[in-house]
Amino acid sequence: GDSVTQMEGPVTLSEEAFLTINCTYTATGYPSLFWYVQYPGEGLQLLLKATKADDKGSNKGFEATYRKETTSFHLEKGSVQVSDSAVYFCALSDWAAGNKLTFGGGTRVLVKP
C-alpha cells in the first residue's frame, strides 16, 4: 500500500537558519503530495501541495518540489522564524483510490531566537 516516510525530529534551529525536512513516498498510483503543519494546540493546516511531477508548491516562504524520479517531496525554507515552530506532516493522496490521506510520522521543528 501507499506509505510516507519523513525524517524524525526534533529539529532544533536558530532563527534565520535554513530548514529542510526530508520526505519520501511509495505509492501504487500517481499521488498528490501535501505538507500540513500543526501549531501547538491546533489542528492540521494545509501548508502547500503539488499534484504532478516537477510541480513546486509554495506558501509562507516554504517550498517543496514533487520529484517523481526520487519519489520525494522535501520541504525547505530559507530563513525560519520562531513562529515556524510546529510539527510538519508530509502526506499523499490518490484521488483515484478514494482520496484518503496517508501521512508520514511528523517532524517537530523548534526554532530558537
Next chain:
Amino acid sequence: EPEVTQTPSHQVTQMGQEVILRCVPISNHLYFYWYRQILGQKVEFLVSFYNNEISEKSEIFDDQFSVERPDGSNFTLKIRSTKLEDSAMYFCASSEEQGLGQPQHFGDGTRLSIL
C-alpha cells in the same frame, strides 16, 4: 476563513462506555473524513463519507465504530464500547470535492482519553 469545528476538545470516558465525537464541516463541503493519532504514532485514516454513505474505511474502523450525518451540518463518529486502545486524538476533515489535489481541511481535534 471557514473552519471545521470539533467538540468536545477533550473527552474522558470509562472503558466500555459509548462516546460520540462531533464535527461541523465547512458548509459547502461534500466529503467528510475521520482520522486518529495515537500518541507518538502517525495520523491514520479511519473513514470517508459522501452522500450519506461510507465511501471507504480502514481496518481500524471495525463494528465498534460508526459515522452519521444526522442533519445538514453535523458529522459524528460513534465508538460503541470504548477500549483503552481507543485513546487518541481524533481529527475530522472535509473537502469540497474529491478531485486531483483537493485539500482536506482539518478541525483542531478531540482528545479522547479512555480510563
